[in-house]
Amino acid sequence: MANVAKRQFDAVIVGAGGAGMRAALQLSEAGLKTAVLSKVFPTRSHTVAAQGGISASLGNVQEDKWEWHMYDTVKGSDWLGDQDAIEFMCKTAPEAVIELEHFGMPFDRVESGRIYQRPFGGHTANFGEKPVQRACAAADRTGHALLHTLYQRNVRANTQFFVEWMALDLIRDADGDVVGVTALEMETGEVYVLHAKAVLFATGGAGRIYAASTNAFINTGDGLGMCARAGIPLEDMEFWQFHPTGVAGAGVLITEGVRGEGGILLNGNGERFMERYAPTLKDLAPRDFVSRCMALEVLEGRGAGKNKDHVLLKLDHLGPEVINHRLPSIREIAIKFAGVDPIKEPIPVIPTTHYQMGGIPTNYLGEVMVPKGDNPEVRVNGFYAAGECACASVHGANRLGTNSLLDLVVFGKSAGDSMIDFIKRERPVHKPLPENAADYSLSRIARLENQTGGEEVNDVRSAMQKTIQLRAGVFRNSENMALGVKEIAEVAERAKRTQIKDKSKVWNTARIEALELDNLIEAAVATMIAADARKESRGAHSHDDFQKRDDDNWMKHSLFFNHDRHLDYKPVHTKPLTVDYIPPKERTF
Known part of the structure; x- marks a missing residue:
């Protein structure tokens, strides 16, 4: 092996958001030597941006049952979610939220002292009968409260954080088992091998493949x-959620909690248009549905503003007290990014890329599962994933709001438990590292060092974002997506020739951005090829040439393999753990 420094841990976690820190807490409290790598200080991870709440059927405000939550999640996923994983998440939710409360998370309260819960899109009582209050909230800063709570618990548990480190590549041995990662320390520019008994990826989404996104620049x-x-293949990468309410022109997120508190969407004619599309749930229909309705209003000429290119989110009727108490950050965002005070006037909003439903294929135990021979799901020994980068698949073709924070803590803990069991039972000592463990990462960095007459990173990234925004948006069609496949392949070729002018080692952000682009390109190519191949409309994948959901041919997960850019498919898990299967039906609201 090249002369690269090596460090050894029981567990290495890449990513210090909600999922990574929840898993780290489990491992550290079990007495395992745990390292958490993060490109930013842990409390600046993107979980901090989550606003509206975390879902759990506590029934603090009105009657609720986990079975109703499960039904809503399956229906929200447009029947592409795995029902065993969905049952596991919804059944575990109350326990997970109460645990956060015991950790000290400062939830808002109702008069009795119990956790406050607000309504959220797609969450209903009695299997779709009416909206239910299920989102446990800390004002409109729920992710912020959750992340700080988990960070404090990890400090208490002596978790070791490697702050401002970037993981470069996965290390697999001759058996295909995962034995560590290579990583770059930003402060020095040095490459390290982190040798581990088990590795967890909790790296978040890839929303920055789009030009307009609510995602942080680190995503x-x-x-x-x-x-x-x-x-390792990527699962269901054609499914990207567009959040209905990004600030028009800025993309900054306005939580669905605004509509949960009683905010309403208006078109340019002042009409509450969601009553036409979803007579029962109105503005609280699931996100994919609301986003399409908003886009249709704009496309059909009923948009607001000088260019009629957005709609309006009205909340002045809620009154200053509700806005300042329940939605203080939203008021601040509206004033700063939209130039409007929501106490007096509506906020201009438009659907904006928000969440990646696909990712690394896992089961509800957090184990990474890949096809091998005739078996569509074989465990990769020593490798786990949780959070937005993972595809369990609880969100299927469309995620319900507030299920993302729930996903982080439920599957972060589940993956942590699986890692503890694996380390204690199957890998009590480290497997040897391959001789060439660091060579691939070093060759990638060397290419950047030596590239001359190449492409500028900014130019390639912009071309990628423009292509994905144009070809894989809210509405899609065959002609557009076929063009997208061709265009993104050309951009991917350009990405192989990126160059950086700054060759220094210390705090070289140009090198970091070039390495991040390598990752973005993989996600963008997978997205475009998987989207072009899916000949139906399901959840967030709205195909103008195939406008119906096709359960006979397409109720299956896509798997994208990068080495030859081919797609494979595997069946959806239709068997829940303990309850009856929820059969597909038409989604109406």
Whole structure:
């Protein structure tokens, strides 16, 4: 092996958001030597941006049952979600939220002292009969409260954080088992091998493949890129959620909690248009549905503003007290990014890329599962994933709001438990590292060092974002997506020739951005090829040439393999753990 420094841990976790820190807490409290790598200080991870709440059928405000939550999640997923994983998540939700409360998370309260819950899109009582209050909230800063709570618990548990480190590549041995990662320390520019008994990816989404996104600039799909390069397929990458209410022109998120508190969407004519599309749930229909309705209003000439290119989110009727108490950050965002005070006037909003439903294929135990021979799901020994980078698949073709924070803590803990069991039972000592463990990562960095007459990173990234925005948006069609496949392949070729002018080692952000682009490109290519291949409309994948859902041919998960850019498919898990299967039906609201 090249002369690269090595460090050894029981467990290495890449990513310090909600999922990574929840798993780390489990491992550290079990007495295992745990390292958490993060490109930013842990409390700046993207979980901090989650606003509206975390779902659990506590029934603090009105009657609720986990079975109703499960039904809503299956229906929200447009029957592409795995029903065993969905049951596991919804059944575990109350326990997970109460645990957060016991950790000290500062939830808002109702008069009795119990956790406050607000309504949210797609969450209903009695299997779709009426909206239910299920979103446990800390004002409109729920992710912020959750992340700080988990960070404090990890400090208490002596978790070891490697702050401002970037993981580069997964290390797999001759058996295909995962034995560690290579990583770059930003402060020095040095490459390290982190040798581990088990590795967890909790690297978040890749929303920055789009030009307009609510995602932070750090959301560059690092876990997806590392998996793709290591021969692990990416699942369901055609499904991207467009959040209905991004600030028009800025993309900054306005939580669905605004509509949960009683905010309403208006078109340019002042009409509450969601009553036409979803007479029962109105503005609280699931996100994919509301986003399409908003886009239709604009496309059909009923948009607001000088260019009629957005709609309006009205909340002035809620009154200053509700806005300042329940939605203080939203008021601040509206004033700063839209130039409007929501106490007096509506906020201009438009659907904006928000969440990746696909990712690294896992089961509800957090184990990474790949096809082998005739078996569509074989465990990769020593490798786990949780959070937005993972595809369990609880969100299927469309995620319900507030199920993302729930996903983080439920599957973060589940993956942590699986890792503890694996380390204690199956890998009590480290497997040897391959001789060439660091060579691939070093060759990638060397290419950047030596590239001359190449492409500028900014130019290639912009071309990628423009292609994905144009070809894989809210509405899709065969002609557009076929063009997208061709265009993204050309961009991917350009990405092989990126160059950086700054060759220094210390705090070289140009090198970091070039390495992040390598990961973004993998996610973008997977997205475009998988979207073009799916000949139906399901959840967030709205195909103008195939406008109906086709359960006979397409109720299956896509798997994208980067080495030859081919797609395979595997069946959806239709067997829940303990309850009856929820059969497909038409989604109406």
